[in-house]
Amino acid sequence: MAADRVRNAAESESGPLPQNPFKLRHVPKWNDVSDFLSIRAPRLDYSRARVEACADIWDLRKLARRRTPLAVFDYVDGSAASEITLARQRDLYSRIEFEPRVLVDVANVKTRTTILGVESDWPFVFGPTGFTRMMNHEGEVAVGRVAARHGVHFALSTLGTTSPEELRRAVPGGRKMFQLYIWRDRAFSRELLARVKESGYDALILTVDTPVAGQRLRDVRNGFSIPPRLTIKTLMDMSLHPAWWFNLLTTPPLEFASLSSTGGTVAELIGQVFDPQLTMADVEWLRSEWDGPIVIKGVQSSSDAARVAAAGADAVLLSNHGGRQLDRAPVPLEILPGVLEAVPENVEVFIDGGVMSGGDIVAGLCMGAKAVFVGRAYLYGIMAGGEAGVEQTMKILAKDITTQMVLLGVDDVSKLDRSMVRVRER
Numbered sequence: 082m083a084a085d086r087v088r089n090a091a092e093s094e095s096g097p098l099p100q101n102p103f104k105l106r107h108v109p110k111w112n113d114v115s116d117f118l119s120i121r122a123p124r125l126d127y128s129r130a131r132v133e134a135c136a137d138i139w140d141l142r143k144l145a146r147r148r149t150p151l152a153v154f155d156y157v158d159g160s161a162a163s164e165i166t167l168a169r170q171r172d173l174y175s176r177i178e179f180e181p182r183v184l185v186d187v188a189n190v191k192t193r194t195t196i197l198g199v200e201s202d203w204p205f206v207f208g209p210t211g212f213t214r215m216m217n218h219e220g221e222v223a224v225g226r227v228a229a230r231h232g233v234h235f236a237l238s239t240l241g242t243t244s245p246e247e248l249r250r251a252v253p254g255g256r257k258m259f260q261l262y263i264w265r266d267r268a269f270s271r272e273l274l275a276r277v278k279e280s281g282y283d284a285l286i287l288t289v290d291t292p293v294a295g296q297r298l299r300d301v302r303n304g305f306s307i308p309p310r311l312t313i314k315t316l317m318d319m320s321l322h323p324a325w326w327f328n329l330l331t332t333p334p335l336e337f338a339s340l341s342s343t344g345g346t347v348a349e350l351i352g353q354v355f356d357p358q359l360t361m362a363d364v365e366w367l368r369s370e371w372d373g374p375i376v377i378k379g380v381q382s383s384s385d386a387a388r389v390a391a392a393g394a395d396a397v398l399l400s401n402h403g404g405r406q407l408d409r410a411p412v413p414l415e416i417l418p419g420v421l422e423a424v425p426e427n428v429e430v431f432i433d434g435g436v437m438s439g440g441d442i443v444a445g446l447c448m449g450a451k452a453v454f455v456g457r458a459y460l461y462g463i464m465a466g467g468e469a470g471v472e473q474t475m476k477i478l479a480k481d482i483t484t485q486m487v488l489l490g491v492d493d494v495s496k497l498d499r500s501m502v503r504v505r506e507r
């Protein structure tokens with residue numbers, strides 16, 4: 082055998098090989114053990130420690146599930162009908178393959194960018210989500226505080242549980258956008274716009290994918306309503322999530338801050354107040370009412386992107402509402418290249434949907450998005466641990482973006498481009 086011949090040759094030159102010193106054993110002394118010891122006193126803030134131990138957004142999701150009533154968790158986690166859209170967008174992110182550049186100086190990575198002319202320290206936005214104080218009593222203010230601390234934009238929803246003025250007061254600095262649903266009652270929309278303007282919001286996001294509520298089947302099965310009703314089932318749930326219920330019952334009442342609701346399901350609420358007769362003329366109307374930047378959210382084709390740009394939009398947010406409206410909707414990441422060709426260069430194009438990591442955000446930027454909006458990623462954080470949970474979401478996304486960029490060999494978000502990504506079949 083060739084191996085035996087090599088060994089024999091080595092042994093015949095200098096006699097038998099010495100024994101491997103790492104195979105010699107001794108009885109361990111205290112010093113041998115103490116070098117490895119790292120026993121810390123248990124933390125008194127166990128709840129926060131659990132949040133800080135979450136290594137990724139999926140860990141936060143797991144903790145959120147444990148700390149929140151099932152109906153509330155499902156309201157966030159679920160999407161419409163057969164939930165095909167949400168699964169497809171996550172699948173597409175998992176099929177992205179990066180092509181790294183090696184031997185590039187990446188000692189200093191720059192993640193700062195501008196979003197509609199306003200600086201942002203990170204290329205993502207905490208997108209608009211309604212009813213946030215239901216996920217955790219600390220609500221939109223907690224999200225706004227984390228956003229302000231890290232130089233990230235936060236978009237407050239019309240269906241928020243904090244009013245535009247309250248958020249402004251609670252988080253005076255910070256980069257804020259307001260997401261608008263146009264009401265059947267236009268006078269109300271006009272009034273709300275005036276309040277948002279008065280409160281100094283940077284930009285307006287008009288959501289146009291909600292002429293009617295999507296079929297959220299988990300909500301139907303759970304008998305979910307806003308605010309939650311006290312039924313035998315919810316009373317039983319109290320014993321499983323006492324902290325959530327205690328927080329709900331001992332803090333200011335959970336209500337929509339910008340509209341008065343008689344209670345009921347989300348579908349009933351949307352049916353009562355949202356206008357299913359919105360047309361492109363309403364984008365033009367909004368343009369005449371609001372002189373700051375306007376983003377149209379919920380655009381899902383190149384032709385619509387071109388039309389809203391022509392009607393005066395400064396940006397489009399390609400979104401299918403996180404799969405919560407039309408099931409089998411296009412995946413924003415997939416239609417992004419076509420949309421970029423269809424709109425003038427000065428129109429910024431954002432995407433959202435299915436983002437669970439900083440790597441997903443980097444993929445979106447490589448494909449050409451100016452910024453990526455996140456929804457559930459921070460909602461899992463807030464459900465897991467209020468403001469500390471949102472902070473953990475921020476830390477996870479920030480660390481992941483930076484690490485991915487270093488490994489990709491890119492030192493500035495503005496240098497991420499299409500040549501660095503491919504979509505694998507599987």
Ligand SMILES: Cc1cc2nc3c(=O)[nH]c(=O)nc-3n(C[C@H](O)[C@H](O)[C@H](O)COP(=O)(O)O)c2cc1C
Binds near residue numbers: 157
């Ligand atoms: C619980 C929840 C509430 C939402 N509420 C709103 C809303 O009030 N207005 C809006 O324009 N979009 C709303 N969205 C959609 C998000 O802005 C965003 O499009 C979506 O969450 C992106 O997908 P992701 O959650 O997978 O990141 C909501 C999403 C969730 C999960």
